[in-house]
Amino acid sequence: xxxxxxxxxxxxLMAADSRVEPRDWMPEAYRRTLVRQISQHAHSEIIGMxxxxxxxxxxxxxxxxxxxxxxxxxxxxxxLYLYSAAETLGxxxxxxxxxxxxxxxxxxxxxxxxxxxxxxxxxIGWLVDGAAICNQxxxxxxxxxxxxxxxxxxxxxxxxxxxxxxxxxxxxxxxxAVQKQMAQDAVNRWYAPSLMMFGPPDDDSxxxxxxxxxxxxxxxxxxxxxxxxxxxxxxxEVLGLTLPDDQIRxxxxxxxxxxxxxxxxxxxxxLAGHGPCNAQRLExxxxxxxxxxxxxxxxAAYAAKQQAAVAA
Amino acid sequence: MSxxxxxxxxVRSSRGLSHxxxxxxxxxxxxxxxxxxxxxxxxxxxxxxxxxxPADAIAASDPDAKGSFFESPQxxxxxxxxYYTQSEGVKHL
Numbered sequence: 001x002x003x004x005x006x007x008x009x010x011x012x013l014m015a016a017d018s019r020v021e022p023r024d025w026m027p028e029a030y031r032r033t034l035v036r037q038i039s040q041h042a043h044s045e046i047i048g049m050x051x052x053x054x055x056x057x058x059x060x061x062x063x064x065x066x067x068x069x070x071x072x073x074x075x076x077x078x079x080l081y082l083y084s085a086a087e088t089l090g091x092x093x094x095x096x097x098x099x100x101x102x103x104x105x106x107x108x109x110x111x112x113x114x115x116x117x118x119x120x121x122x123x124i125g126w127l128v129d130g131a132a133i134c135n136q137x138x139x140x141x142x143x144x145x146x147x148x149x150x151x152x153x154x155x156x157x158x159x160x161x162x163x164x165x166x167x168x169x170x171x172x173x174x175x176x177a178v179q180k181q182m183a184q185d186a187v188n189r190w191y192a193p194s195l196m197m198f199g200p201p202d203d204d205s206x207x208x209x210x211x212x213x214x215x216x217x218x219x220x221x222x223x224x225x226x227x228x229x230x231x232x233x234x235x236x237e238v239l240g241l242t243l244p245d246d247q248i249r250x251x252x253x254x255x256x257x258x259x260x261x262x263x264x265x266x267x268x269x270x271l272a273g274h275g276p277c278n279a280q281r282l283e284x285x286x287x288x289x290x291x292x293x294x295x296x297x298x299x300a301a302y303a304a305k306q307q308a309a310v311a312a
Numbered sequence: 313m314s315x316x317x318x319x320x321x322x323v324r325s326s327r328g329l330s331h332x333x334x335x336x337x338x339x340x341x342x343x344x345x346x347x348x349x350x351x352x353x354x355x356x357x358x359x360x361x362x363x364x365x366p367a368d369a370i371a372a373s374d375p376d377a378k379g380s381f382f383e384s385p386q387x388x389x390x391x392x393x394x395y396y397t398q399s400e401g402v403k404h405l
Contacts, residue, residue, distance in 0.1 A: 023375040070355075077352055084336045087318070093338060150335070157356075300316065303340035 014215060019145040022088040030214055033207070034144050035089050037216070039096045042082035043107035046100070047281050049075045051115040051124065060118060067164050068121065074161065078154045085146040101286050109267060110193050112275030119172055119179075119186035125165015126239075127187070127194035127232070133158050134228045135198060143215035166235070173240045180240075187236070188244040195259065196267045198225040204264075223256075230257040318367040319345040321352075323359035331363050339364075 006025025013020055020026055049072050056072065059065040083093050099105040110128055115121065136158065139151040172183035199205055199221040211217035219227075229248060236243050247260035269275070316338040322331035334353040339345035345364040353359065373381055389395045399405050 021375065023372070025376070073351075073355065077355065080337065080352055081335060087336075153335075299340045299344055303344070306341060 014143065014213075017143075017215060019148065020143055021145045029210075031089050033211065033214070034147065034216065035086055035091050037211075038082055038086040038089075038147055038150075039091070039099075040106050040108075042079045042086060042096065043100045043105050044111065045075045045079035045082060047107045047111045047285060049079075050281055050284055051111060051113075051277075052121060054115055055118060055121050058118065059121075064168075071125075071161055071164065074157050078150075078157070081150040081153055082147075085144075085150045088146045089144075097289070101282070101289055103273070103282055106271065108197060109270040109275060110197050112270050112278045112281060113189070113193055114277050116189075117182055117186060119169065119182040120189065122165045122168030122172060122183060123186035123190040125161050125163075126169055126235070127165075127190045128197065129158055129161040129165060130232070131194045131197045131228055133162060134224055134231070138218035138224075139216075141215075141218060147216075166239070169239050169241065183239070184241050187239075187241050191244050192262055195225055195229070196262055196264075198222075198228070200264060200267070226256045226258070229259050233257065316340050319349070319364040320367050320370060321345075321349040322363040322365070323349075323353055324361040325359055327360060331361065334358075336367060 003025075007027065010020065010024070010026055010030075012018075013024070020030075052068060052075075053072050056065060056068050059068050083096060086096060087093050096105070100107070115124060133155060136151055136155050140148055140155055142148045142151065169183045169187070172179040174180075199208075202208065202220045202222045205221050208217060208220055212220070230250070232243060233248060245260045247258070249258050250256075251258050270278070273279075317340075318336055319339055319342075320336050321334045323334040324331045334349075337345065337348050337352055339348050342364060346362060349362050349364055354362070385391065
């Protein structure tokens with residue numbers, strides 16, 4: 001198919017809100033945008049294992065330990081689904097992983113904040129995974145088939161993550177005064193960074209419009225953020241805690257939830273690599289990759305040997 | 313991981329149903345592909361059986377040829393039961 005026919009076919013798919021599949025013709029910019037977005041998403045899942053893995057050995061009970069391990073394993077799975085989806089666009093997985101290790105790829109800025117107490121496991125599950133779900137549910141209808149299918153699988157699994165986080169906070173909140181304060185402190189720490197997970201405000205988000213025209217993105221950053229705030233306002237009451245934002249209100253005119261100002265300079269700073277844990281996260285990923293080299297080499301050597309035996 | 317072949321994974325969710333494509337993964341050989349597929353695609357009892365197939369062993373129809381390749385059934389509505397309307401209202405037909 002030549003470019004003119006390909007473009008016409010692609011435009012028709014967009015107009016019909018249909019799906020693009022790997023072997024379809026697609027504009028180069030659409031392919032590039034998807035590779036960037038999906039691989040960043042995959043990197044976020046992989047790096048996102050670290051703040052929680054950090055608490056596995058110190059989880060307060062065997063049950064919590066088992067739950068946390070299952071959650072971290074899920075994050076690894078989500079990363080792999082997404083690398084698979086990105087690979088269908090023609091970028092080899094090794095290339096994406098090397099970009100991450102070399103510090104050339106971005107991932108969600110939220111994972112560059114430290115998880116300093118057990119209550120942070122609760123706040124991460126409730127707020128960070130909650131924001132992720134809010135972002136990801138509309139992506140189940142993204143125009144690129146493999147991405148949308150990966151998101152369906154991920155969303156199904158994420159709801160366990162959010163609920164277990166909520167439960168951790170609820171139990172702490174119903175515990176001693178010290179435990180309750182611990183939960184409140186964790187919510188205070190993670191509230192603003194989780195709102196910033198939706199990305200910069202609409203008037204400062206240059207790629208959003210194109211992504212929406214391509215049916216990759218279905219709702220704007222501010223729209224999703226506002227919805228998320230509304231959900232949290234209701235849920236925080238059940239927790240018996242408060243959100244650290246006295247400017248939250250429901251705007252009767254726009255029918256949208258509003259929140260106080262966010263520090264976008266901090267967001268940009270963390271994204272640029274100057275967050276509290278950027279260097280530590282990358283170093284950990286790099287050493288895990290290097291330390292696992294012998295396993296990969298052994299598996300490849302064994303497979304080659306088996307194949308040679310079959311051929312002989 | 314470098315150079316490991318790509319495998320397509322098919323999972324049968326329960327007895328009596330077909331294997332359905334679940335996704336793909338990289339693995340050095342079939343045994344590892346099966347184990348990885350189990351860990352990756354059946355963490356919540358999603359399957360009772362898994363197939364892994366080397367991705368390059370799959371022959372696929374050309375997506376650009378869909379017009380001509382799939383045009384044979386076009387205009388052949390008589391292949392569907394709903395084409396036959398005169399029997400409407402007749403029981404067990």
